[in-house]
Amino acid sequence: MNTSMARAHRAAFLAAMSDGDVAVIPTGGEVTRSRDTHFKFRPNSDFWYLTAFPEPEAVAVLRAGHDEPFVLFVRPRDAEKEVWNGRRAGVDGARERFGADVAYPIEELPTRLPELLAGAERLFYETGMNPMFDSQVMGMLASSHVRSRDGVTAPGVVVRPGDILHEMRLHKSADELAVMRRAAEITHEAHTGAMAALRPGIYEYEIESLVDGTFRKHGGWGPGYTTIAASGANACILHYTENDNEVSDGELLLLDAGCEVEGYTADVTRTFPASGKFSKAQRDIYDVVLAAQRAGVEHVRPGNTFLSVHETTTRVLVDGMIGIGLLKGTLDENLASEDYRRYFMHKTGHWLGLDVHDVGRYFTEDKKPVSRELAPGMVTTVEPGIYVPADDDTAPEHFRGIGIRLEDDVAVTESGYDNLTASVPITAEDVEAACA
Numbered sequence: 001m002n003t004s005m006a007r008a009h010r011a012a013f014l015a016a017m018s019d020g021d022v023a024v025i026p027t028g029g030e031v032t033r034s035r036d037t038h039f040k041f042r043p044n045s046d047f048w049y050l051t052a053f054p055e056p057e058a059v060a061v062l063r064a065g066h067d068e069p070f071v072l073f074v075r076p077r078d079a080e081k082e083v084w085n086g087r088r089a090g091v092d093g094a095r096e097r098f099g100a101d102v103a104y105p106i107e108e109l110p111t112r113l114p115e116l117l118a119g120a121e122r123l124f125y126e127t128g129m130n131p132m133f134d135s136q137v138m139g140m141l142a143s144s145h146v147r148s149r150d151g152v153t154a155p156g157v158v159v160r161p162g163d164i165l166h167e168m169r170l171h172k173s174a175d176e177l178a179v180m181r182r183a184a185e186i187t188h189e190a191h192t193g194a195m196a197a198l199r200p201g202i203y204e205y206e207i208e209s210l211v212d213g214t215f216r217k218h219g220g221w222g223p224g225y226t227t228i229a230a231s232g233a234n235a236c237i238l239h240y241t242e243n244d245n246e247v248s249d250g251e252l253l254l255l256d257a258g259c260e261v262e263g264y265t266a267d268v269t270r271t272f273p274a275s276g277k278f279s280k281a282q283r284d285i286y287d288v289v290l291a292a293q294r295a296g297v298e299h300v301r302p303g304n305t306f307l308s309v310h311e312t313t314t315r316v317l318v319d320g321m322i323g324i325g326l327l328k329g330t331l332d333e334n335l336a337s338e339d340y341r342r343y344f345m346h347k348t349g350h351w352l353g354l355d356v357h358d359v360g361r362y363f364t365e366d367k368k369p370v371s372r373e374l375a376p377g378m379v380t381t382v383e384p385g386i387y388v389p390a391d392d393d394t395a396p397e398h399f400r401g402i403g404i405r406l407e408d409d410v411a412v413t414e415s416g417y418d419n420l421t422a423s424v425p426i427t428a429e430d431v432e433a434a435c436a
Helices: 003-016 045-051 079-085 090-096 106-117 131-150 162-170 174-197 204-217 232-236 280-298 306-323 331-337 428-435
Strands: 022-026 032-034 059-063 070-074 102-105 122-124 157-159 228-231 252-257 259-261 268-273 379-382 385-387 403-405 408-412 417-419
Touching: 003 045, 003 059, 003 162, 003 174, 022 045, 022 106, 045 059, 045 162, 059 106, 070 090, 070 106, 090 102, 102 106, 106 131, 174 204, 174 252, 174 259, 174 268, 174 408, 174 428, 204 228, 204 252, 204 259, 228 232, 232 252, 232 403, 252 403, 268 280, 268 403, 268 428, 280 306, 280 379, 280 385, 280 403, 280 408, 280 417, 280 428, 306 331, 306 379
Parallel strands: 022 122, 070 102, 122 157
Antiparallel strands: 022 059, 059 070, 228 252, 252 268, 379 408, 385 403, 408 417
């Protein structure tokens, strides 16, 4: 995210508000990891989208229809603290480098914010994200209302900024898609490197380390979410992150990992064999998942609904599970009973962008929710899987303990789709070649 992208996002957001409306968007502070150390800071996605300002303890105030609409509260320069914890932009940097019309030290927020809110009818503010900051903002509003006899007015309505902002984030610009393609390119390097490195006796954390290191080596921020490197039956745990098992000969490794670049993340899953070759049972399940994944990707196009991608993928997946003997009965019977959910229990995809499970509505706001239609600029994952628990004595024995998921990042275009992560090997033949 560069400042010109943030400026464009800011302008669009202000234009969608009514003159006189004010939005308050905080980024939050550092989070304690243990005692006096912190997790590496990552900006709040809404704040980052509107400001491109990377530091903690900052607050953006946006005033629609104002001559100086962009106000930024930031940590001031502090020579001693910067020696210990890194450089700060400070008030001058907030204006000169990040385009703030006005900037103040964050300590002045309690006294300055009531002035900035004065006369506004609506306040755009997301409650529930930071209870302590919620209390401060609501306290400022209450204080202003008490002073109404002195002519002080404050917003009487609090509105979710996400009602506007999250729909904006759902539709990516050409610049945003370019960043996401870069994240996809680095993710390709990491996954192919993992395929080449995998062998019996290696530990899951060694693959995790290789992947996360590749993200940084090529200029990414690192993983956009905790890397999943799940071998054998661990792949049947959807969000397995321990990554501490030794990979045995004959096992598969499910790698779910995506690089984050300038705040935008890829989200890719591949499953590949430690021995370099799929067994017959592994290949049977793999081919079913691949057929379903391809059907889902092909269904991504304007006018089709988000839910119809899942339904299309699920039909192919269930039909394939019947074909290999994992399910019994007809396709319609299994779809009606949802018996297949023993082996495929999640949706086929989710929105992708600044968050790995990105913002934006999945259904319309009619009285009866209807799955929304796909439109150019949206990016969704397509990720069917089959997970057969090792202790499932109803499944054929040769399938037990096999977990396979295949996932790509697919952008909706004017005429169809663009698979941003298509270069990562996915056919069984290409995966085996990459492992070799």
